Amino acid sequence: MTVRIDIERPSESGAPWVLDTVFDDDGGGPGSVDPMLSGLAPHRARAESRGGSPELGVNPDGGGRLHLVLPFRPTFETSPPT
Secondary structure (H helix, E strand, O other), rough: OOOEEEEOOOOOOOOOOEEEEEOOOOOOOOOOOOOOOOHHHHHHHHHHOOOOOOEEEEEEOOOOEEEEEEEOOOOOOOOOOO
């Protein structure tokens, strides 16, 4: 399992930040390029209700890939990092 997490800071003031995560599994992967998310349907609904987009597919090595993009607005107890 390989996990990549990126946080994209907005270029415009007031725009949401974006959490971009990719989970790659080195197993057999799903049987098709665009598999159904049957067991993940509640997670898809939750992500989409928050403006996110989960995708389940195949990574370049043939294993499974879950890619989730989720906008968010951070709250800072102090000043935001520079």
